[in-house]
Amino acid sequence: MQVKIDTRPLVIVIAARWWRFPVFMLMGYALYYFYSQAPPEGLSVQGFRALIVFLACLVLWVTRLLPLAVTGLFAMVAPPLLGVMPAKDAFAFFGSEPVFFIMGVFILATALLKSGLSARLALHLLKSGSKSPKRLVLHIMLTSALLSFVMSEHAVAAMMFPLVVIISKRLNLTPQGGSYGRILFLAMAWGCVIGGIATMLGGARVALAVGLLHEAGGGTITFAEWTRAMLPIVVVLFVFCYFLLTRFFSIDIQNVAEADSAIEEQIRDLGRPLMEEKFLGLLMIGAIAGWVFFGMQLGMASISILAVVLLFMFRVVEWKDLQEKMEWGVILMYGGAIAISSILNSTGAGLWFTKQFVLPHLNSPWTLMLALSFLSILLAEAMSPSAVVAIVVPIGMSVAKQFGLDPKVVIYAVASASGLAYALPMSTPPVALAYSSGYLKMKEVLFPASLMAVVSWLTLLLTARFWWPLLGIHVGG
Amino acid sequence: MTNIALLKLQLLYHGIRAGQNLPAPLANPFGLVHLVLPEGLSVSVHLNENGAESPFTLRMEGTQFLLDIAGSAPVSVQWTAPLRSYHQKTSSGVLVSDILTVHGDFIAVHPTHACRFGESGLSCRYCGSSRDISQHPPFTPRDLVEAIQILEQEKRCDVVCLSSGRVDTPDGGVERLEKWVTELRKHLDVLIALDLVPPESNEWIDKTYAIGVDALYYDSDFFNPNDEPRKDFEKHKSRQLEALEYAARIFPTGAVLSHLVIGFEPLEETRASIDLLIDRGVVPVLAYFPPYGGSNLRSKWTATPEDTQQIYAHLYERLVRTRINPHWVQQYDVVLTSLEGRFFSNESPRYHLRLKNFYETRAGRALRFGMARLRRHLRVREVPA
Numbered sequence: 062m063q064v065k066i067d068t069r070p071l072v073i074v075i076a077a078r079w080w081r082f083p084v085f086m087l088m089g090y091a092l093y094y095f096y097s098q099a100p101p102e103g104l105s106v107q108g109f110r111a112l113i114v115f116l117a118c119l120v121l122w123v124t125r126l127l128p129l130a131v132t133g134l135f136a137m138v139a140p141p142l143l144g145v146m147p148a149k150d151a152f153a154f155f156g157s158e159p160v161f162f163i164m165g166v167f168i169l170a171t172a173l174l175k176s177g178l179s180a181r182l183a184l185h186l187l188k189s190g191s192k193s194p195k196r197l198v199l200h201i202m203l204t205s206a207l208l209s210f211v212m213s214e215h216a217v218a219a220m221m222f223p224l225v226v227i228i229s230k231r232l233n234l235t236p237q238g239g240s241y242g243r244i245l246f247l248a249m250a251w252g253c254v255i256g257g258i259a260t261m262l263g264g265a266r267v268a269l270a271v272g273l274l275h276e277a278g279g280g281t282i283t284f285a286e287w288t289r290a291m292l293p294i295v296v297v298l299f300v301f302c303y304f305l306l307t308r309f310f311s312i313d314i315q316n317v318a319e320a321d322s323a324i325e326e327q328i329r330d331l332g333r334p335l336m337e338e339k340f341l342g343l344l345m346i347g348a349i350a351g352w353v354f355f356g357m358q359l360g361m362a363s364i365s366i367l368a369v370v371l372l373f374m375f376r377v378v379e380w381k382d383l384q385e386k387m388e389w390g391v392i393l394m395y396g397g398a399i400a401i402s403s404i405l406n407s408t409g410a411g412l413w414f415t416k417q418f419v420l421p422h423l424n425s426p427w428t429l430m431l432a433l434s435f436l437s438i439l440l441a442e443a444m445s446p447s448a449v450v451a452i453v454v455p456i457g458m459s460v461a462k463q464f465g466l467d468p469k470v471v472i473y474a475v476a477s478a479s480g481l482a483y484a485l486p487m488s489t490p491p492v493a494l495a496y497s498s499g500y501l502k503m504k505e506v507l508f509p510a511s512l513m514a515v516v517s518w519l520t521l522l523l524t525a526r527f528w529w530p531l532l533g534i535h536v537g538g
Numbered sequence: 539m540t541n542i543a544l545l546k547l548q549l550l551y552h553g554i555r556a557g558q559n560l561p562a563p564l565a566n567p568f569g570l571v572h573l574v575l576p577e578g579l580s581v582s583v584h585l586n587e588n589g590a591e592s593p594f595t596l597r598m599e600g601t602q603f604l605l606d607i608a609g610s611a612p613v614s615v616q617w618t619a620p621l622r623s624y625h626q627k628t629s630s631g632v633l634v635s636d637i638l639t640v641h642g643d644f645i646a647v648h649p650t651h652a653c654r655f656g657e658s659g660l661s662c663r664y665c666g667s668s669r670d671i672s673q674h675p676p677f678t679p680r681d682l683v684e685a686i687q688i689l690e691q692e693k694r695c696d697v698v699c700l701s702s703g704r705v706d707t708p709d710g711g712v713e714r715l716e717k718w719v720t721e722l723r724k725h726l727d728v729l730i731a732l733d734l735v736p737p738e739s740n741e742w743i744d745k746t747y748a749i750g751v752d753a754l755y756y757d758s759d760f761f762n763p764n765d766e767p768r769k770d771f772e773k774h775k776s777r778q779l780e781a782l783e784y785a786a787r788i789f790p791t792g793a794v795l796s797h798l799v800i801g802f803e804p805l806e807e808t809r810a811s812i813d814l815l816i817d818r819g820v821v822p823v824l825a826y827f828p829p830y831g832g833s834n835l836r837s838k839w840t841a842t843p844e845d846t847q848q849i850y851a852h853l854y855e856r857l858v859r860t861r862i863n864p865h866w867v868q869q870y871d872v873v874l875t876s877l878e879g880r881f882f883s884n885e886s887p888r889y890h891l892r893l894k895n896f897y898e899t900r901a902g903r904a905l906r907f908g909m910a911r912l913r914r915h916l917r918v919r920e921v922p923a
Contacts, residue, residue, distance in 0.1 A: 062920045062921065062922060063741065063744075063920070063921060063922075064744050064745055064748035064918055064919065064920055064921075065744060065918075065919050065920075065921045066744045066747055066748070066788045066917050066918060066919075067916070067917045067918075067919055068787050068788065068917070071913070071916065071917075074916045074917060075916060078916055
């Protein structure tokens with residue numbers, strides 16, 4: 062880090078640094094005002110207050126006035142403070158299974174990064190890609206997508222980014238000169254985004270959505286069920302994305318052989334696979350098999366935590382590594398999201414809100430499906446996918462109940478759509494990283510990204526219409 | 539009636555002779571007698587340094603101190619007893635006077651004992667390095683903190699100024715002083731000034747402000763007429779001016795200062811240098827340090843107190859017009875400050891005097907210190923390298 066002195070006029074500096082305080086004061090006043098009001102007809106006092114907390118969390122998650130994790134903590138402490146429920150009940154939501162599943166998955170991803178196994182896999186997947194410019198694009202996309210099947214897309218992007226930077230430098234690509242560099246960074250980012258929805262490991266939003274479903278008494282979705290439901294979407298989007306990147310942007314380079322030598326050098330630098338890497342590879346295969354075949358019986362969290370215990374038994378990672386590299390805040394955010402969603406459900410606030418404000422505008426399960434998926438894709442461009450899930454899923458499940466619709470449909474729709482953000486740097490870390498390379502200009506990305514979003518939405522709807530019924534998932538209507 | 543500012547310059551130029559009935563010790567360990575002239579002007583003046591030639595004699599009549607001036611009526615002055623703290627020691631046994639020098643509420647420290655002026659072989663009236671530098675024992679940041687704490691029991695001090703001494707490194711000396719600044723910030727509620735040379739890149743200026751420095755004295759060697767001209771003089775001068783200008787944007791208004799030594803160059807050049815600095819937001823501190831009698835530089839000295847009046851008036855008027863805060867010039871007993879230049883001008887100093895008086899109150903001090911901290915808190919940001 063280096064220091065920078067902000068030399069703007071002090072009034073502007075103060076406004077830029079402290080604008081949150083008046084906003085917090087305003088929010089505090091609004092909370093107090095609503096708290097002191099009588100609840101609307103048909104809503105209990107507890108339900109009314111739960112709704113106030115939810116709306117406050119919604120504002121905080123959307124605006125990021127507080128870090129997502131801190132809003133998660135607020136969501137846990139506010140209900141007991143406002144008398145919605147006893148503290149021990151509110152905090153008990155933090156102990157739900159999905160929270161521990163997410164924790165285990167994150168620890169495994171950290172181990173993959175730390176051991177160098179993920180980088181080795183990426184380099185070997187990229188290795189044969191340097192025969193032609195188009196093939197290199199395909200390999201970068203494929204590597205990013207495949208790795209996002211088994212680890213968080215954020216971690217994959219963080220690992221792939223330096224490799225793509227090295228390749229770009231070896232090819233003498235510059236942010237100003239030509240569009241091939243732009244294609245490579247978009248291939249990395251969008252590859253991660255598309256691959257990230259394939260399994261429950263690509264992003265923790267799926268586990269969070271499944272957790273919300275479970276807490277609302279809607280059953281669960283297994284690892285295999287999720288993957289089966291998503292595969293057609295992933296395949297179609299992958300193919301479309303490849304053609305869009307290689308047709309929309311001109312490929313202004315003839316030879317990418319230099320990329321090959323860069324990848325070879327990186328592989329040479331890694332040396333032979335270490336014992337830890339081999340063990341970790343086996344462990345990951347075992348864990349995925351466990352989630353697929355025994356997820357229902359043993360529980361997803363049990364398998365992921367068992368894998369973590371084995372990691373430590375064989376000393377693949379040290380606790381110190383986790384302290385430094387893990388996104389612990391995400392766990393807190395999920396605990397809070399599950400808590401507030403469950404409270405909305407148990408107090409009847411979600412149902413009341415849905416009846417009053419959502420149902421009058423929807424006339425069939427399909428309009429719900431259209432609205433939820435569209436809203437999720439739209440919100441995901443500006444918000445963290447997990448925040449989108451935390452906000453949209455509770456409402457969506459309440460509406461689904463009214464239509465007699467299986468709430469799992471809501472989970473499939475929202476958890477996948479909220480991962481499909483392509484355009485804005487604040488949407489997902491892979492896209493943000495691609496922008497940070499300096500090769501992307503928003504005005505040049507906006508149109509192809511919008512095309513990707515529209516095609517993603519249509520593909521999701523078509524999959525729901527034709528593929529999901531084959532798996533026993535019926536949207537109805 | 540005597541012009542008080544002119545009297546101060548004359549005292550700095552001639553020194554004083556000791557008359558009758560004076561208390562002992564009269565001078566501090568650095569040989570300076572501290573007097574307060576009418577209108578509250580402080581001056582630290584050398585005792586008999588110019589032999590019998592000084593037209594000023596200090597004497598005591600009853601409880602009153604009088605300054606006899608050859609050919610004029612005596613002037614009533616106040617005498618301030620030398621600080622007892624100078625003779626105390628820190629827990630590691632270092633004498634406080636070996637660590638710091640006090641000028642009013644301003645503490646001057648040379649942690650490395652390498653005063654740039656003192657290195658020339660001349661006595662430095664400002665920092666106390668006038669004594670043989672090799673005689674100073676080394677001291678640590680902890681000693682400095684203790685010395686200031688000892689001093690604070692006797693008198694209030696607002697600003698500590700640390701000098702880097704001569705440096706040739708790209709940072710201009712800030713790295714050398716960082717640990718001292720950190721230790722002071724950790725233990726004391728004071729404003730910190732650094733006396734450095736302009737660094738080679740502006741990042742060092744950012745860092746200087748970020749580590750907790752409130753004011754800067756950048757001594758630009760291109761003003762020094764005694765140096766051999768450098769081959770890259772123009773480039774060097776341009777970089778130093780750029781650094782000064784940049785620092786003036788980073789630090790609070792008036793908190794970047796630069797010494798200009800009067801007397802070794804024609805006064806018109808000094809006037810041009812004043813304009814050069816003020817145009818860049820830098821406050822010139824006119825150092826009126828006449829070489830002592832017997833020094834080979836005494837003959838090269840061309841600025842009599844009477845000659846320099848217009849220069850001080852010019853400095854004061856330029857500062858007032860450009861609205862640069864003149865309150866950071868604190869070593870007001872060994873130089874004539876820009877604000878004291880008002881005695882040579884017709885422009886009203888009312889606003890600045892009120893502010894100066896306010897800063898001397900408990901509330902003013904708290905506000906000044908608080909604003910300095912708040913400003914840093916707001917303006918300093920950490921960004922990825």
